[in-house]
Amino acid sequence: MRRSPTSHLAGALATLFLATFLGVPLVIILARSLAPGADEPFGAGFLAALTDPYYLGRVGFTLAQALLSTVLTVALGFPTALLLARYRFRGKRALTAAFTVPFVMPTVVAGIGFLALVGPRGVLGVDLRNTLALVLLAHVFYNFAVVARMVSGFLEGVAPRLEGAAATLGATPWRVMLRVTLPLAAPATLAAALLVFLFCFTSFGVVLILAPAPTFATLEVEVYRLSARLLDLDAAAALAVLQLALLLVVGFVYTRLQERMAVSVAPGDATRRPRGPERLLIVGVLIVTGALVLGPLGALVVRSLGAPNGAWPSARNYASLLAPASTVGFTGLWNALRNSLLFAGASATLALTVGFLFSHAIVRGKWRWLDQASLLPLVVSPVTLAFGYLLTYPLLIGSPWGVPIAHALLAFPFVTRTLLPAYRSQPPVLAAAAATLGAGPIRTLWRVDLPLLRPAFLTAAAFAFAVSLGEFGATLLLVRPEFATLPVAIFDRLGRPGAANYGSALALAVVLMALTAIVMLLLQRRGRSEF
């Protein structure tokens, strides 16, 4: 196949974008961490941060909580995945859909949901704020779906058949589990665990909202504190580099595992109906996951309907959103909504454009190394990225463009993981057919590649939109008050004293939840992406 000349232009443009808004900021952070000032020796700032017992404590805590979260998530998600892969039962589709809810819910919404459930004045009457338990619980809530869906999706097509084969070879159910199911599930489970570890390691919004005490600060929170509050940019750079290095190792292992998993799965449904005690097992899982998903979100809705003076139900909180702002610097509902939608639209457009150029270069032009780079933004945490912009492009901070660019980059791995497989699965013969019918490279792009990618584009757009709507860390660092998005406006209200502010934060969180749910519904209807 002749390589299409458009692919090289596309590759160059995608590379330019990634280099400018990802590569350069990271290099600047690295440079800053190694040589903070002219009068200091090379690497001094880095050494200082690394030998400070407080920062070392942060590294230790970040690792420990991520590890604990991952273990808990896998412990709960793995059995669920087995049940999903093996049985067919009523409500299964609804259950898998429900799993995805927390994964796409903005951290701020989930955070406030947990506050409404087990925070001060929570529905359950216990206050777990500022405990490790609450942080872990929120992480499990968040990532449970990653494990359940990745592992069950991998096992579904193949496990029941192979397990049947093993049974005919004389293996008892326990031996089947040991010799067939576990070895089959191991790579997928490990990959899911690594992904969960990545997410928990860079946990930001959850920690900031549920456990604001300094003892619970993750590296991500610490970088934010140092750069936005304490303005100690040297220490922030050192911690950011440290975090990035750790993430790169995990991310590298993850991509290697993913390559191995790509040799999967015969399509087809080999699930069966559950019998006898198996039914109890499934009901148990439904109750636990249902409570985990519905608990915080339900509590959020319930508490949002309670007036500051204790009356329930009441629309006071919602009414307060519509009232003219009483405090200076407060972003009203309509402003925040408009900002959120505009940013989401702009970042989705940008992410899709770059994502398409990127995929085009890889699939039509064989730009191999770009393929390797597509997961890079996944290991770059939002706060680190925003911090890089702060150091590299101070002008971006004053403009409305910093936020959509950052959001586009954060959505980028999701977008490419959706577009790339769709593009790859396009039979190259269609482009060849177009060529023999007189279509040059650009016309082929327009009349063959793009129409074939339409469904993938819709899915990717919904992903990018949802990411931007909920993004918190980078926005908090980059945004100016007049551009505040819904999550930032919610966090702002949460940070101010008074039951009225708390109430309006709850109401605003419900609005954001509803908005995300709408985008999600559109997403559910379309195909799935490769993760």
Next chain:
Amino acid sequence: MSLRLEGVAKRYGSVVAVDGVSLELPPATTLALLGPSGCGKSTLLRLIAGLEAPDAGTVALDGVDLAATPPAKRRFGMVFQDYALFPYLDVAGNVAFGLVEARVPAQRRAARVADLLELVGLAGFERRKVDELSGGQRQRVALARALAPEPRLLLLDEPLSNLDAKLREALKFELRGILAGLPTGAVYVTHDQGEAFTVADRVALMREGRIVQVGEGEELIARPANAWAARFLGHDNVFEGAEARRLPLGTDAALLRADLTRLVDLQAGAIAATVTGAVREGLEWRLSLAVPAWGVTVAWRGFERELLPEPPAPGRRYGLQVPAAAWQALEGDA
């Protein structure tokens, strides 16, 4: 419009796919490229289409070298093995694809689409979705699409290989009629000799990237270039080495055209042959005959009428009538 290939070669890494092919296609004739899978015939077709660039040699149309002409500018229509229909377009959209590229106005486009659908027997199918079509119908749409922009040459890459046997038989003859009625030449790639002989005026036999023999079907059957060609074209009785030297011709390689022989009762002028195996293959019988006079076993196919009064069984003896024309000296297998 005559196509001329000279010394065309293409390799992928260490694999030589096409190894110095020279060919000429006179105007308005159909040439079949016939060979086993992996012989490089599809690659050669893609080289002609311009979808691949040759490492050496030239592809020229009417004396004009096409090296610098991208596929989109060659105006060669191509029918692909798996049809390559655009799934997001309906039948009319597919057929009109090339017309849009040629900037044919919409009205003339619709008329041309209707004409072509009529030609391929799908009149009125304009608004059908392509995934609702059967394999044979898809094939017809693919053909109509390739013909729509009035190509200077038509290329067909195993167009019938994805269809079931019955449909393939029927479409083969229809395709022959359509191709014969075209003002343009066509190159037809296939691995099935029946298809090649039915559809094409001339057949080029290809093996391991080279052309072994070119000629009309009759010529190829009657005088295969070598032992390999004879076997590939379906001759059962190709003898080489010591076996061949025991035969009447006494050459190093020989072909016995069993299709020219007759089985009769033992009599003068017929060679004695004993049945060592008999298998019924549908309406035909396939026999193995030991011929002591030559010291070889001959494979023989035929209908039951020649084998009466009772079905053949091992041990039964016949006389084999062999006209002189049934013997062919061959070049040994290269």
